Amino acid sequence: MKVANLQLEGLLMAVAAVNNALVRKRLLTIDDIDRALKTAEASFKGDERLFEDMSPANRDAVCFPLQQQSVRSRRAAVFRADQAGRDHQTALQRPDVKGA
Secondary structure (H helix, E strand, O other): OOHHHHHHHHHHHHHHHHHHHHHHOOOOOHHHHHHHHHHHHHHHHHOHHHHHHOOHHHHHHHHHHHHHHHHHHHHHHHHHHHHHHHHHHHHHHOOOOOOO
16 A cells, blocks of 8 residues: 555544544534535535546545545444443443443
8 A cells, every 4th residue: 555545544543533532522513524524525626726627536536535534423423322322231231230
Protein backbone atom coordinates (compact mmCIF):
# COMPACT_ATOMS: atom_id res chain seq x y z
CA MET A 1 0.00 0.00 0.00
CA LYS A 2 1.29 3.48 -0.81
CA VAL A 3 2.39 5.75 2.03
CA ALA A 4 -0.18 8.40 1.05
CA ASN A 5 -2.97 5.83 1.42
CA LEU A 6 -1.72 4.88 4.88
CA GLN A 7 -1.50 8.52 5.87
CA LEU A 8 -5.05 9.12 4.65
CA GLU A 9 -6.24 6.07 6.60
CA GLY A 10 -4.54 7.42 9.74
CA LEU A 11 -6.14 10.82 9.25
CA LEU A 12 -9.57 9.22 8.79
CA MET A 13 -9.07 7.25 12.01
CA ALA A 14 -8.08 10.42 13.87
CA VAL A 15 -11.10 12.37 12.62
CA ALA A 16 -13.38 9.43 13.48
CA ALA A 17 -11.96 9.37 17.02
CA VAL A 18 -12.61 13.11 17.44
CA ASN A 19 -16.13 12.70 16.06
CA ASN A 20 -16.81 9.84 18.47
CA ALA A 21 -15.53 11.92 21.40
CA LEU A 22 -17.83 14.80 20.42
CA VAL A 23 -20.79 12.42 20.29
CA ARG A 24 -19.87 10.75 23.60
CA LYS A 25 -19.65 14.16 25.29
CA ARG A 26 -23.01 15.02 23.73
CA LEU A 27 -21.60 18.09 22.02
CA LEU A 28 -22.77 16.82 18.63
CA THR A 29 -25.03 14.04 17.43
CA ILE A 30 -24.16 11.56 14.72
CA ASP A 31 -26.77 13.31 12.58
CA ASP A 32 -24.96 16.64 13.13
CA ILE A 33 -21.69 15.11 11.96
CA ASP A 34 -23.35 13.39 9.02
CA ARG A 35 -25.03 16.66 7.99
CA ALA A 36 -21.71 18.55 8.21
CA LEU A 37 -19.98 15.95 6.03
CA LYS A 38 -22.76 16.04 3.46
CA THR A 39 -22.66 19.86 3.47
CA ALA A 40 -18.89 19.82 2.86
CA GLU A 41 -19.32 17.38 -0.03
CA ALA A 42 -22.16 19.43 -1.54
CA SER A 43 -20.08 22.59 -1.19
CA PHE A 44 -17.22 21.00 -3.12
CA LYS A 45 -19.54 19.64 -5.79
CA GLY A 46 -21.25 23.04 -6.02
CA ASP A 47 -17.99 24.84 -6.83
CA GLU A 48 -18.24 24.40 -10.59
CA ARG A 49 -14.78 25.85 -11.25
CA LEU A 50 -13.11 23.16 -9.13
CA PHE A 51 -15.57 20.42 -9.91
CA GLU A 52 -15.52 20.82 -13.69
CA ASP A 53 -11.71 21.03 -13.92
CA MET A 54 -11.25 17.63 -12.29
CA SER A 55 -11.61 14.19 -13.77
CA PRO A 56 -14.41 12.02 -12.36
CA ALA A 57 -11.79 9.85 -10.60
CA ASN A 58 -10.25 12.92 -8.93
CA ARG A 59 -13.67 14.22 -7.86
CA ASP A 60 -14.43 10.82 -6.33
CA ALA A 61 -11.07 10.87 -4.56
CA VAL A 62 -11.82 14.26 -2.99
CA CYS A 63 -15.27 13.12 -1.81
CA PHE A 64 -14.06 9.73 -0.54
CA PRO A 65 -12.88 10.86 2.94
CA LEU A 66 -16.15 12.70 3.55
CA GLN A 67 -18.17 9.65 2.59
CA GLN A 68 -15.89 7.35 4.64
CA GLN A 69 -16.34 9.48 7.77
CA SER A 70 -20.10 9.27 7.41
CA VAL A 71 -19.93 5.47 7.19
CA ARG A 72 -17.51 5.27 10.14
CA SER A 73 -19.73 7.47 12.31
CA ARG A 74 -22.75 5.30 11.59
CA ARG A 75 -20.81 2.08 12.32
CA ALA A 76 -19.53 3.51 15.60
CA ALA A 77 -23.09 4.40 16.62
CA VAL A 78 -24.29 0.87 15.90
CA PHE A 79 -21.34 -0.58 17.82
CA ARG A 80 -22.00 1.68 20.84
CA ALA A 81 -25.69 0.80 20.87
CA ASP A 82 -24.87 -2.91 20.64
CA GLN A 83 -22.26 -2.59 23.40
CA ALA A 84 -24.69 -0.71 25.65
CA GLY A 85 -27.23 -3.48 25.17
CA ARG A 86 -24.65 -6.12 26.12
CA ASP A 87 -23.53 -4.12 29.16
CA HIS A 88 -27.14 -3.83 30.31
CA GLN A 89 -27.69 -7.57 29.80
CA THR A 90 -24.50 -8.39 31.74
CA ALA A 91 -25.55 -6.11 34.60
CA LEU A 92 -28.93 -7.84 34.82
CA GLN A 93 -27.19 -11.19 35.21
CA ARG A 94 -25.30 -9.99 38.28
CA PRO A 95 -26.91 -11.08 41.56
CA ASP A 96 -26.62 -7.59 43.08
CA VAL A 97 -28.61 -5.92 40.26
CA LYS A 98 -32.39 -6.22 40.24
CA GLY A 99 -34.59 -5.48 37.22
CA ALA A 100 -34.13 -2.95 34.47
